[in-house]
Amino acid sequence: MKTRITEMFGIEHPIIQGGMHFVGLAELAAAVSNAGGLGIITGLTQRTPELLAKEIARCKALTKKPIGVNLTFLPVMTAPDYPGYIKAIIDGGVKIVETAGNNPQKWMPVLKENGIKVIHKCTSVRHSLKAESIGCDAVSVDGFECGGHPGEDDVPNMILLPRAADELKIPFVASGGMADGRSLVAALAMGAEGMNMGTRFIATKEAPVHDHVKQAIVAASELDTRLIMRPLRNTERVLKNAAVERLLAKEKTLGANLKFEDIIAEVAGVYPRIMQEGDMEAGAWSCGMVVGLINDIPTCKELIDRTMAQANEIIRQRLAKLAA
Numbered sequence: 001m002k003t004r005i006t007e008m009f010g011i012e013h014p015i016i017q018g019g020m021h022f023v024g025l026a027e028l029a030a031a032v033s034n035a036g037g038l039g040i041i042t043g044l045t046q047r048t049p050e051l052l053a054k055e056i057a058r059c060k061a062l063t064k065k066p067i068g069v070n071l072t073f074l075p076v077m078t079a080p081d082y083p084g085y086i087k088a089i090i091d092g093g094v095k096i097v098e099t100a101g102n103n104p105q106k107w108m109p110v111l112k113e114n115g116i117k118v119i120h121k122c123t124s125v126r127h128s129l130k131a132e133s134i135g136c137d138a139v140s141v142d143g144f145e146c147g148g149h150p151g152e153d154d155v156p157n158m159i160l161l162p163r164a165a166d167e168l169k170i171p172f173v174a175s176g177g178m179a180d181g182r183s184l185v186a187a188l189a190m191g192a193e194g195m196n197m198g199t200r201f202i203a204t205k206e207a208p209v210h211d212h213v214k215q216a217i218v219a220a221s222e223l224d225t226r227l228i229m230r231p232l233r234n235t236e237r238v239l240k241n242a243a244v245e246r247l248l249a250k251e252k253t254l255g256a257n258l259k260f261e262d263i264i265a266e267v268a269g270v271y272p273r274i275m276q277e278g279d280m281e282a283g284a285w286s287c288g289m290v291v292g293l294i295n296d297i298p299t300c301k302e303l304i305d306r307t308m309a310q311a312n313e314i315i316r317q318r319l320a321k322l323a324a
Protein backbone atom coordinates (compact mmCIF):
# COMPACT_ATOMS: atom_id res chain seq x y z
CA MET A 1 0.00 0.00 0.00
CA LYS A 2 1.49 3.34 -1.06
CA THR A 3 0.63 6.57 0.76
CA ARG A 4 2.43 9.86 1.29
CA ILE A 5 3.74 8.37 4.56
CA THR A 6 5.19 5.20 2.99
CA GLU A 7 6.83 7.34 0.30
CA MET A 8 8.21 9.85 2.80
CA PHE A 9 9.76 7.26 5.09
CA GLY A 10 10.67 4.63 2.47
CA ILE A 11 8.60 1.89 4.11
CA GLU A 12 6.37 -0.83 2.63
CA HIS A 13 3.30 -0.52 4.88
CA PRO A 14 1.80 2.66 6.42
CA ILE A 15 2.27 1.39 9.98
CA ILE A 16 4.46 3.05 12.61
CA GLN A 17 5.41 1.82 16.07
CA GLY A 18 5.30 4.86 18.34
CA GLY A 19 8.05 5.59 20.85
CA MET A 20 7.40 3.84 24.17
CA HIS A 21 9.44 4.26 27.33
CA PHE A 22 11.26 1.01 28.20
CA VAL A 23 9.51 -0.78 25.31
CA GLY A 24 10.95 0.90 22.22
CA LEU A 25 14.33 -0.82 22.32
CA ALA A 26 16.37 -2.10 19.37
CA GLU A 27 14.67 -5.54 19.20
CA LEU A 28 11.16 -4.15 18.77
CA ALA A 29 12.10 -1.32 16.40
CA ALA A 30 14.07 -3.73 14.19
CA ALA A 31 11.24 -6.30 14.17
CA VAL A 32 8.70 -3.68 13.08
CA SER A 33 10.99 -2.29 10.39
CA ASN A 34 11.91 -5.77 9.13
CA ALA A 35 8.17 -6.46 8.80
CA GLY A 36 7.82 -3.43 6.51
CA GLY A 37 6.61 -0.86 9.04
CA LEU A 38 8.59 1.89 10.76
CA GLY A 39 10.16 0.87 14.07
CA ILE A 40 11.09 3.62 16.53
CA ILE A 41 13.68 3.55 19.33
CA THR A 42 12.68 5.59 22.37
CA GLY A 43 15.54 8.06 22.89
CA LEU A 44 15.09 8.96 26.54
CA THR A 45 14.89 5.34 27.71
CA GLN A 46 18.64 5.40 27.10
CA ARG A 47 20.06 7.31 30.07
CA THR A 48 22.80 9.05 28.08
CA PRO A 49 23.47 10.00 24.43
CA GLU A 50 26.29 7.42 24.42
CA LEU A 51 23.82 4.67 25.34
CA LEU A 52 21.44 5.89 22.62
CA ALA A 53 24.30 5.69 20.10
CA LYS A 54 24.86 2.07 21.16
CA GLU A 55 21.15 1.27 20.92
CA ILE A 56 20.99 2.73 17.40
CA ALA A 57 24.03 0.64 16.39
CA ARG A 58 22.40 -2.46 17.92
CA CYS A 59 19.21 -1.80 15.95
CA LYS A 60 21.09 -1.19 12.72
CA ALA A 61 22.81 -4.56 13.15
CA LEU A 62 19.34 -6.15 13.29
CA THR A 63 17.76 -4.37 10.31
CA LYS A 64 18.84 -2.67 7.12
CA LYS A 65 15.40 -1.01 6.77
CA PRO A 66 14.63 2.59 7.87
CA ILE A 67 14.24 3.16 11.61
CA GLY A 68 13.34 6.23 13.64
CA VAL A 69 14.15 7.63 17.08
CA ASN A 70 11.57 9.19 19.41
CA LEU A 71 12.57 12.37 21.22
CA THR A 72 10.10 13.38 23.89
CA PHE A 73 10.41 16.98 25.07
CA LEU A 74 9.30 16.82 28.66
CA PRO A 75 8.05 19.70 30.80
CA VAL A 76 10.85 19.16 33.36
CA MET A 77 13.10 21.55 35.26
CA THR A 78 16.42 19.95 34.31
CA ALA A 79 16.22 19.06 30.64
CA PRO A 80 17.94 15.92 29.38
CA ASP A 81 21.00 16.45 27.13
CA TYR A 82 18.92 16.97 23.96
CA PRO A 83 21.86 18.26 21.86
CA GLY A 84 23.76 15.10 22.80
CA TYR A 85 20.82 12.83 21.88
CA ILE A 86 20.41 14.65 18.55
CA LYS A 87 24.12 14.22 17.81
CA ALA A 88 23.79 10.49 18.51
CA ILE A 89 20.87 10.34 16.05
CA ILE A 90 22.78 12.23 13.35
CA ASP A 91 26.03 10.30 13.86
CA GLY A 92 24.07 7.04 13.90
CA GLY A 93 22.70 7.80 10.44
CA VAL A 94 19.05 7.79 11.54
CA LYS A 95 16.95 9.82 9.10
CA ILE A 96 13.58 9.87 10.89
CA VAL A 97 12.74 11.45 14.25
CA GLU A 98 9.40 11.24 16.04
CA THR A 99 9.11 14.24 18.33
CA ALA A 100 6.53 14.49 21.11
CA GLY A 101 5.65 16.65 24.09
CA ASN A 102 6.72 20.26 23.85
CA ASN A 103 7.07 22.14 20.55
CA PRO A 104 10.26 20.91 18.77
CA GLN A 105 10.87 24.28 17.00
CA LYS A 106 14.22 24.89 18.70
CA TRP A 107 15.59 21.63 17.27
CA MET A 108 14.17 21.87 13.75
CA PRO A 109 17.15 23.66 12.09
CA VAL A 110 19.71 21.05 13.20
CA LEU A 111 17.40 18.16 12.28
CA LYS A 112 16.58 19.61 8.85
CA GLU A 113 20.21 20.54 8.08
CA ASN A 114 21.02 16.88 8.55
CA GLY A 115 18.32 15.64 6.20
CA ILE A 116 16.13 14.21 8.96
CA LYS A 117 12.38 13.83 8.45
CA VAL A 118 10.41 14.94 11.51
CA ILE A 119 7.02 13.52 12.48
CA HIS A 120 5.59 15.36 15.50
CA LYS A 121 2.98 13.75 17.74
CA CYS A 122 0.08 16.09 18.56
CA THR A 123 -3.20 15.74 20.39
CA SER A 124 -4.98 18.70 18.77
CA VAL A 125 -5.53 20.39 15.42
CA ARG A 126 -3.92 23.62 16.65
CA HIS A 127 -0.72 21.86 17.66
CA SER A 128 -0.72 19.97 14.34
CA LEU A 129 -0.97 23.25 12.45
CA LYS A 130 1.83 24.67 14.57
CA ALA A 131 3.97 21.62 13.72
CA GLU A 132 3.26 22.18 10.03
CA SER A 133 4.16 25.87 10.31
CA ILE A 134 7.57 25.17 11.91
CA GLY A 135 8.54 22.74 9.15
CA CYS A 136 7.62 19.30 10.45
CA ASP A 137 7.26 16.83 7.57
CA ALA A 138 4.33 14.91 9.04
CA VAL A 139 2.16 14.67 12.13
CA SER A 140 1.00 11.75 14.27
CA VAL A 141 -2.47 12.76 15.48
CA ASP A 142 -3.07 11.19 18.89
CA GLY A 143 -6.75 10.92 19.88
CA PHE A 144 -8.20 10.89 23.39
CA GLU A 145 -8.31 7.08 23.41
CA CYS A 146 -4.50 6.79 23.14
CA GLY A 147 -2.17 5.22 25.64
CA GLY A 148 0.15 7.76 27.27
CA HIS A 149 -0.53 11.49 27.23
CA PRO A 150 -3.74 12.43 25.36
CA GLY A 151 -3.50 16.15 26.23
CA GLU A 152 -6.31 18.08 27.89
CA ASP A 153 -8.83 18.55 25.06
CA ASP A 154 -10.38 15.05 25.16
CA VAL A 155 -11.22 14.87 21.46
CA PRO A 156 -11.43 11.27 20.19
CA ASN A 157 -10.08 10.25 16.78
CA MET A 158 -13.52 10.00 15.16
CA ILE A 159 -13.59 13.82 15.30
CA LEU A 160 -9.90 14.68 15.50
CA LEU A 161 -8.80 12.88 12.32
CA PRO A 162 -11.32 14.45 9.88
CA ARG A 163 -10.65 17.82 11.55
CA ALA A 164 -6.91 17.34 10.95
CA ALA A 165 -7.62 16.29 7.34
CA ASP A 166 -9.61 19.48 6.78
CA GLU A 167 -6.80 21.71 8.02
CA LEU A 168 -3.42 20.11 7.33
CA LYS A 169 -1.40 20.11 4.12
CA ILE A 170 1.35 17.79 5.39
CA PRO A 171 0.47 14.08 5.72
CA PHE A 172 -0.57 12.63 9.05
CA VAL A 173 -1.05 9.22 10.64
CA ALA A 174 -3.80 8.25 13.05
CA SER A 175 -2.58 7.36 16.52
CA GLY A 176 -4.53 6.03 19.50
CA GLY A 177 -6.90 3.08 19.44
CA MET A 178 -5.34 1.50 16.34
CA ALA A 179 -5.13 -2.30 16.40
CA ASP A 180 -5.80 -4.00 13.08
CA GLY A 181 -6.85 -3.71 9.44
CA ARG A 182 -10.20 -2.19 10.43
CA SER A 183 -8.37 0.60 12.26
CA LEU A 184 -6.15 1.25 9.25
CA VAL A 185 -9.03 1.47 6.77
CA ALA A 186 -10.97 3.74 9.15
CA ALA A 187 -7.90 5.96 9.55
CA LEU A 188 -7.46 6.16 5.77
CA ALA A 189 -11.17 6.94 5.35
CA MET A 190 -10.83 9.86 7.74
CA GLY A 191 -7.93 11.33 5.79
CA ALA A 192 -4.88 9.84 7.51
CA GLU A 193 -2.11 8.31 5.40
CA GLY A 194 -1.33 5.52 7.83
CA MET A 195 -1.46 4.62 11.50
CA ASN A 196 0.73 4.67 14.57
CA MET A 197 0.33 1.93 17.20
CA GLY A 198 1.67 1.87 20.73
CA THR A 199 -0.12 -0.54 23.07
CA ARG A 200 -0.75 -3.12 20.28
CA PHE A 201 2.99 -3.47 19.66
CA ILE A 202 3.72 -4.21 23.36
CA ALA A 203 1.78 -7.48 23.04
CA THR A 204 4.10 -8.93 20.38
CA LYS A 205 6.69 -11.69 20.66
CA GLU A 206 9.60 -9.32 20.00
CA ALA A 207 8.60 -6.56 22.46
CA PRO A 208 11.44 -6.71 25.01
CA VAL A 209 9.19 -6.54 28.09
CA HIS A 210 8.28 -9.02 30.82
CA ASP A 211 5.62 -11.57 29.89
CA HIS A 212 3.40 -10.25 32.75
CA VAL A 213 2.98 -6.99 30.81
CA LYS A 214 1.87 -8.81 27.65
CA GLN A 215 -0.52 -11.01 29.64
CA ALA A 216 -1.98 -7.97 31.41
CA ILE A 217 -2.73 -6.41 28.02
CA VAL A 218 -4.36 -9.57 26.69
CA ALA A 219 -6.45 -9.91 29.87
CA ALA A 220 -7.66 -6.28 30.01
CA SER A 221 -10.81 -4.86 28.44
CA GLU A 222 -11.54 -1.41 27.03
CA LEU A 223 -12.97 -0.49 30.45
CA ASP A 224 -9.67 -1.00 32.27
CA THR A 225 -7.75 2.21 31.58
CA ARG A 226 -7.79 5.26 33.84
CA LEU A 227 -6.78 8.91 33.41
CA ILE A 228 -4.27 10.09 36.00
CA MET A 229 -2.59 13.45 36.73
CA ARG A 230 -5.56 15.38 35.35
CA PRO A 231 -5.35 17.97 38.18
CA LEU A 232 -1.69 18.60 37.20
CA ARG A 233 -2.69 19.13 33.53
CA ASN A 234 -0.34 16.29 32.65
CA THR A 235 -3.04 13.72 31.94
CA GLU A 236 -1.88 10.17 31.24
CA ARG A 237 -3.96 7.15 30.23
CA VAL A 238 -2.74 4.09 32.13
CA LEU A 239 -3.85 0.54 32.90
CA LYS A 240 -5.64 0.33 36.25
CA ASN A 241 -3.89 -1.47 39.09
CA ALA A 242 -3.47 -1.03 42.86
CA ALA A 243 -0.97 1.82 42.46
CA VAL A 244 -3.32 3.68 40.10
CA GLU A 245 -6.25 3.25 42.51
CA ARG A 246 -4.05 4.67 45.31
CA LEU A 247 -3.02 7.59 43.13
CA LEU A 248 -6.61 8.36 42.14
CA ALA A 249 -7.67 8.27 45.81
CA LYS A 250 -5.00 10.92 46.58
CA GLU A 251 -6.21 13.03 43.64
CA LYS A 252 -9.74 12.86 45.02
CA THR A 253 -8.71 13.75 48.57
CA LEU A 254 -6.28 16.55 47.71
CA GLY A 255 -8.27 18.03 44.82
CA ALA A 256 -6.76 21.24 43.48
CA ASN A 257 -4.01 21.07 46.14
CA LEU A 258 -2.44 17.99 44.54
CA LYS A 259 1.25 18.35 43.78
CA PHE A 260 3.54 16.07 41.80
CA GLU A 261 5.39 15.18 45.04
CA ASP A 262 2.17 13.63 46.40
CA ILE A 263 2.12 10.94 43.72
CA ILE A 264 5.81 10.51 43.05
CA ALA A 265 5.82 6.97 44.49
CA GLU A 266 3.25 5.82 41.95
CA VAL A 267 4.77 7.42 38.85
CA ALA A 268 8.48 8.21 39.13
CA GLY A 269 11.01 5.63 37.97
CA VAL A 270 8.50 2.77 37.92
CA TYR A 271 8.95 1.68 34.29
CA PRO A 272 11.98 -0.64 34.76
CA ARG A 273 10.18 -2.48 37.58
CA ILE A 274 7.09 -2.98 35.44
CA MET A 275 8.54 -3.56 31.98
CA GLN A 276 11.67 -5.49 32.93
CA GLU A 277 10.82 -7.16 36.25
CA GLY A 278 7.11 -7.69 35.56
CA ASP A 279 5.99 -6.18 38.89
CA MET A 280 2.53 -5.20 37.68
CA GLU A 281 1.59 -3.29 40.84
CA ALA A 282 4.78 -1.18 40.96
CA GLY A 283 3.18 1.95 39.55
CA ALA A 284 1.26 3.58 36.72
CA TRP A 285 2.16 2.68 33.14
CA SER A 286 0.74 4.03 29.89
CA CYS A 287 -1.82 1.89 28.12
CA GLY A 288 -4.51 2.69 25.57
CA MET A 289 -8.22 1.80 25.49
CA VAL A 290 -7.24 -0.37 22.55
CA VAL A 291 -6.36 -3.11 25.08
CA GLY A 292 -9.97 -4.14 24.59
CA LEU A 293 -9.08 -5.21 21.04
CA ILE A 294 -5.89 -7.11 21.88
CA ASN A 295 -6.30 -10.84 22.43
CA ASP A 296 -3.04 -12.44 21.38
CA ILE A 297 0.75 -12.09 21.19
CA PRO A 298 1.79 -12.43 17.54
CA THR A 299 5.18 -11.64 16.03
CA CYS A 300 5.44 -8.13 14.56
CA LYS A 301 5.46 -9.68 11.09
CA GLU A 302 2.31 -11.70 11.78
CA LEU A 303 0.61 -8.59 13.18
CA ILE A 304 1.58 -6.36 10.25
CA ASP A 305 0.88 -8.97 7.58
CA ARG A 306 -2.58 -9.75 8.90
CA THR A 307 -3.34 -6.06 9.38
CA MET A 308 -2.50 -5.36 5.74
CA ALA A 309 -4.40 -8.45 4.54
CA GLN A 310 -7.48 -7.41 6.52
CA ALA A 311 -7.25 -3.80 5.32
CA ASN A 312 -6.95 -4.86 1.68
CA GLU A 313 -9.82 -7.31 2.09
CA ILE A 314 -12.10 -4.64 3.57
CA ILE A 315 -11.26 -2.19 0.80
CA ARG A 316 -11.52 -4.67 -2.10
CA GLN A 317 -14.45 -6.76 -0.86
CA ARG A 318 -16.70 -5.11 1.68
CA LEU A 319 -16.29 -1.46 0.70
CA ALA A 320 -16.08 -2.07 -3.05
CA LYS A 321 -19.37 -3.99 -2.87
CA LEU A 322 -21.05 -1.26 -0.86
CA ALA A 323 -20.03 1.33 -3.42
CA ALA A 324 -21.52 -0.63 -6.33
Ligand SMILES: Cc1cc2nc3c(=O)[nH]c(=O)nc-3n(C[C@H](O)[C@H](O)[C@H](O)COP(=O)(O)O)c2cc1C
Binds near residue numbers: 200285
Ligand atom coordinates in the same frame (compact mmCIF):
# COMPACT_ATOMS: atom_id res chain seq x y z
C1 LIG B 1 3.90 1.99 27.65
C2 LIG B 1 3.85 3.21 26.77
C3 LIG B 1 4.89 4.13 26.85
C4 LIG B 1 4.89 5.26 26.02
N1 LIG B 1 5.96 6.12 26.07
C5 LIG B 1 6.00 7.17 25.20
C6 LIG B 1 7.14 8.03 25.17
O1 LIG B 1 8.11 7.86 25.92
N2 LIG B 1 7.13 9.06 24.29
C7 LIG B 1 6.07 9.26 23.42
O2 LIG B 1 6.13 10.19 22.61
N3 LIG B 1 4.98 8.48 23.45
C8 LIG B 1 4.93 7.44 24.30
N4 LIG B 1 3.82 6.61 24.30
C9 LIG B 1 2.71 6.87 23.34
C10 LIG B 1 2.84 6.01 22.07
O3 LIG B 1 3.97 6.36 21.30
C11 LIG B 1 1.59 6.17 21.15
O4 LIG B 1 1.44 7.52 20.77
C12 LIG B 1 0.32 5.69 21.83
O5 LIG B 1 0.57 4.49 22.52
C13 LIG B 1 -0.79 5.48 20.81
O6 LIG B 1 -1.94 5.00 21.41
P1 LIG B 1 -2.31 3.43 21.51
O7 LIG B 1 -1.60 2.93 22.70
O8 LIG B 1 -3.79 3.44 21.64
O9 LIG B 1 -1.84 2.76 20.25
C14 LIG B 1 3.79 5.48 25.13
C15 LIG B 1 2.74 4.56 25.10
C16 LIG B 1 2.76 3.43 25.88
C17 LIG B 1 1.60 2.47 25.79
